[in-house]
Amino acid sequence: MSNNSTNGSTSLKNRLETQAPESTTPERVTATEVTHQDVAVTDRQERIAGFDQSVIDDASILVVGAGGIGGEIAEGLVRKGVGELTICDExxxxxxxxxxxxxxxxxxxxNKATSLVQNLADHGTTGTTMVGIPQHFQDAIATGTEFDPDLVICAPDNDAARVAVADQFHGSVPVVFTGLDSEANGGYVFVQSTEAPCFRCYRPGANAGGACPAAPAVVDPTKVVSGIALYAADTVLMDRYREWDAFEFYLSGVLPTTAVEVPQxxxxxxCGG
Structure with a gap:
């Protein structure tokens, strides 16, 4: 990487950090609720084998990260009719x-979290309650925020947050992890249940690495990984069928798409045993 590119990346990172909002006050929004006498707006998804709308209606889901992946997943959850959605991002x-x-x-x-819940209000049809928390997940935990979700979807752009989420909810709440590669070509979804294997079993090299704000990014792989994560969320909450823990894809075909069970x-x- 050239010095100019390095300086540009550093400058952007510094600017994003200095522009982070000072307020940590959550934003609470209620999505649109639609009723129609002829057919329920959730009618088509309720026809899917194993799909249970009542489970979605009652579910409380935490999305960590309000960027490309987190935003796509959050919109999907709101459109499906999730009862409560909390989004955390500084x-x-x-x-x-x-x-x-x-x-x-x-x-x-x-702020991304508070802006996202406002922007998603018109995408709902079942009156989803949404809360945007303008803090990084680690900071929210450190300052005493208590999360009690039925499911966590981890969609940040760095391993530090992924590891923090994995540690916080290991053994208590299922987590769907997402990630994209550094070339905007592929990505992964990993499901950490309340039993082994965990995220560290899947990605033993994950550490406290930070985000790369100047990395290539485009909507194509973002939509793919988000769709897979939404499917995985359904399989955790209800009886939609899944045989894998980890799903990896490469849009270019340079490596095969795989769906595998991860060993402990x-x-x-x-969870080493």
Missing amino acids: DIVDASNLNRQKFHVDDIDA RADCPD
């Missing part, structure tokens, strides 16, 4: 986010 909206994230020009320089690692710091 980052602010930058102009470079607009090519793939659920934000508008007027959202630039505003004996040396895993969380």
Whole structure:
């Protein structure tokens, strides 16, 4: 990487950090609720084998990360009719986010979590309650925020947050992890149940690595990984069928798409046995 590219990346990172909102006050929004005497707006999804609308209606889901993946997943959950949705992210909206994230020009320089819940209000049809928390997950935990979800979807852009989520909910709440590669070509979805294997079994090299704000990013793999994550969420909450723990894809075909069961690692710091 050239010095100019490195300096540009550093400058963007510094600017994003200095623009982070000072307020940590959550934003609470209620999505649109639609009723129609002829047919329920959820009628078509209720015809899917194993799908249970009552489970979605009553579910409380935490989404960590309000960027490209988190925004796509959050919109899908709202459209499906999830009862309560909490979104946690301290980052602010930058102009470079607009090519793939659920934000508008007027959202630039505003917090992602609070802006996202506002923008999703008109995408709902069942009156989803949404809360946007303008803090990174680690900071929210450190300052005493208590989360009690039925399911967590982990969609940040860094391993530090993924590891923090894995540790926080290991053994208590199922988590769907998502990630994209550094070339905007592929990604993965991993389901951590309340039993082994855990996220560290799947990605033993995950550590406290930070985000890369200048990495390539486009909407194509974002929509793919989000769709797989939404399917995985259904399989955790209800009886939609799934045979894998980890799903990996490569849009270019340079490597095959795989869906596998992940073995427990004996040396895993969380669940090694």
